[in-house]
Amino acid sequence: MKSKKCVAMLLAGGQGSRLGLLTKSIAKPAVSFGGKYRIIDFGLSNCVNSGIDTVGILVQYKPLVLSKYVSTGAAWDLDVAEGGVYILPPYASQTGGEWYQGTADAIYHNVDFIDMYSPENVLILSGDHIYKMDYNKMLTHHEETNSDLTVSVIEVPMEEASRFGIMTCDGEDNIVKFTEKPAEPDSNLASMGIYIFSWPVLKKALLEDHDDADSEHDFGKNIIPKLLAEDKKLTAYRFKGYWKDVGTVDSYYESQMDLMNDEVYVGAFSTHERVFSNNNTYPPLTIGPEGHAEESLICNGCQVNGVVKNSILGSGVVVEAGTVIEDSIILPDSHIGSDCKITRAIINEGVTVEDDEVIGEEDGEIIVYGEAHLSI
Amino acid sequence: MNMKTIGIVSANYVSGNFGELTNKRTLASIPFGGRYRLIDFALSNMTNSGIKTVGVIAPYNSGSLIDHIGVGKPWSLDRKTGGLFVMPGSIFGVTLTGNRFLMRDIAANKSFLEMDDADYVVVTGSSDVCNIDYTPIIEAHAESGNPITIVTKKVDNAEDYRGFFVTKDGNGKVTEMVTHAERTADYFMDCFVIDRKFMIEFINWFGALDYMDVMDIVSQNLKTISVGSYEFKGYFGKISNLNDYFKVNMQLLDPKVMNEVFGSDRTIWTKVQDEAPAGFKPGSNVRNSLVAAGCEIEGTVENSIIFRSTKVAKGAVVKNSIILQHGDIKKSVKIDKAILDKYVTVNEGVQITGGEAPIVIGKSKSI
Secondary structure, three states: OOOOOEEEEEEOOOOOHHHHHHHOOOOHHHOEEOOOEEOHHHHHHHHHHOOOOEEEEEOOOOOHHHHHHHOOOHHHOOOOOOOEEEEEOOOEEOOEEOOOOOHHHHHHOOHHHHHOOOOOEEEEEEOOEEEOOOHHHHHHHHHHOOOOEEEEEEEOOHHHHHHOEEEEEOOOOEEEEEEEOOOOOOOOEEEEEEEEEEHHHHHHHHHHHHOOOOOOOOHHHHHHHHHHHOOOOEEEEEOOOOEEEOOOHHHHHHHHHHOOOHHHHHHHHOOOOOOOOOOOOOOOEEEOOOOEEEOEEEOOOOEEOOEEEOOEEOOOOEEOOOOEEEOOEEOOOOEEOOOOEEEOEEEOOOOEEOOOOEEOOOOOOOEEEOOOOOOO | OOOOEEEEEEOOOEOOOOHHHHOOOOHHHOEEOOOEEOHHHHHHHHHHOOOOEEEEEEOOOOHHHHHHHOOOHHHOOOOOOOEEEEEEOOOOOOOEOOOOOEHHHHHHOHHHHHOOOOOEEEEEOOOOEOOOOOHHHHHHHHHHOOOEEEEEEEEOOHHHOOOOEEEEOOOOOEEEEEOOOOOOEEEEEEEEEEEHHHHHHHHHHHOOOOOOEHHHHHHHOOOOOOEEEEEOOOOOEOOOOHHHHHHHHHHOOOHHHHHHHHOOOOOOOOOOOOOOOEEEOOOOEEEOEEEOOOOEEOOEEEOOEEOOOOEEOOOOEEEOOEEOOOOEEOOOOEEEOEEEOOOOEEOOOOEEEOOOOOEEEOOOOEO
16 A cells, blocks of 8 residues: 555544533534534545645544444545555453543554554544644645644634643744643644644553653643754644634633634635535425524534524424424434424434423523434 | 346437537436426436446437436445446437336446346336336236336326336236326336346347337337336426426426435435535515525516525516526516526526427527
8 A cells, every 4th residue: 555645533432521512422523513514524534635635633532422323424425445444442452441531542542553554644633622623734734834733723812811721932933832722822733623734743652651650641731842842843724713622611612603603604615625514314404484593604414493593503494383482402313392492502413392392592691402312 | 135136227319409508418407497397317226226236228319317426436336345336228328218217228238237237127217207116016016926017106197208108917927018098097117126036037039129219118018028017196397398308307396206206215316516605785576485595686587486595686587497507597587487597698688488388598699
């Protein structure tokens, strides 16, 4: 097999505990997003749209729905002869087996997988970010600057910088310092958790890190500081565009509501460099004689007989007559009975809401309702 | 199911008048129901009935059909064993004829029947809308011992249908097939099950009549060929002309029809386009309509079928119409009783009004 220029490794093992009910039975990257997508669609689609055809997905927490969803990768055109998409769970060896201890440890345990493709570079991705990005441009930047590690960064408002991992750079965007959530940030370049490593450099660092008893085996906490200490060339790659971490219920809600904004909608869903999904077997939606929809995104398979305003209805959602849904997100295959009032709520996947229910309130906190019943 | 069955989908025909919709495409590949093409029903019914080897008799003008079905992946027909076979049809497909199963097309593809060891063959047309499980029909066929079982549907307004009407005896055996009936009658649904070996023999006997339709030959030989029947009781949307096409599309607005055709566990599969969710903008006013993914609606839509990626701008009003994919309906446009083919642009302020029959605007036109 030809060696690969770049292999992507997508970290999808975290629990995403801050999403509460949404991740009770599924891994965060498998959580529904934007009506017909799952969060992982963005990373996978970015890969294939950037010409990367070999993707390892590192799973650990509740991987079944994610595995079934990713399947052969055909939905993202990743069912290719030399490469493709691979679900990589922790595994046992002759010396025993253990869970992935951290992000770097997960990659460490799959060094052999990466070596099978003898890539020049490895792209590390998080499975819980919403953005569209051409990794190929970042790869070109990585090669042109002769970097050992290139970190994708985005400018954030200075007052918010202490919420992020912050890269401090010299005048040529060489990274000189990395601080996780600094109390007093000296830069507003936030790490997006997207790394391109030259594979030999990363492999050596992972092997050494594994033997370090004090390490937490984390990219941010251990690998990046280690490379900085070794005087390796670390470069920041500035990304401009929409990017959001959907780690909390609020950010999960906000980033979906952002899709209602024309600019984000068109950017996210332009026919050029499409976001692919494995969820396309529903018939078109219907709006009944008494139904009404305004300022909303509605997916195929929906049957709308009530009123929907400023909301997102996922695939196959049924809204009975007399119901008003406002400022809410209804995840796929849920059934909302008649004469309900749903305001500022996220209704979980496959949930049945009985008639006459009132869920959420204007100006209230965003609430997540129901436990997911997944049919996929 | 132990009995092995293969399928043949005949797509080499255009019947009746479809105006510009069939200028460059066969009936089988006319877009339907917001995101489908008519052949999706035949192919999905095959797949959903466990049939894993399907031959499609392609029309001469096969571009749009081949583009749609490809290697059969959406129907899980990209197989190592069996799968999809696109078989050549004769150059004939664009005449106005009632033929569905031209003997010449069947005979030319005899090798498809010879190279398989299946017991039965389900043969169907590709232009009608129904979600049907062939499994009980094949079982009934096997039990009957008849070499052919035809599928029928009781219709109430037989005079509106073209094709064969069937007279049955008390055991469901076909005693007569005629081309005219009135009021209630058993209509042949362009679908039959036939013993594979019998079908090869049939081709050997009647191959010389290659200008005839297989069913014409069968109807004239009912004394020597024992033909059984099976009554289908579900929804059947017959599409043999433009009015049918309009009517059957509109019937999807009836939730009962919608649920029966698309709501069952037997998914109707189609080529996937990965469109974004449909966007309903401020001021959008959509009632009693079907809207596909990728649409952006700012205007008014009533009693209409809007295919994927269509834009309806502010102030535009679309009523009682079918807009095929990528329609671009600009501001203040009024459309009533029209069928717009793919990629039609209707410029600001233009009015399009059909009469009793819907008006058809051809593909890619800007008016």
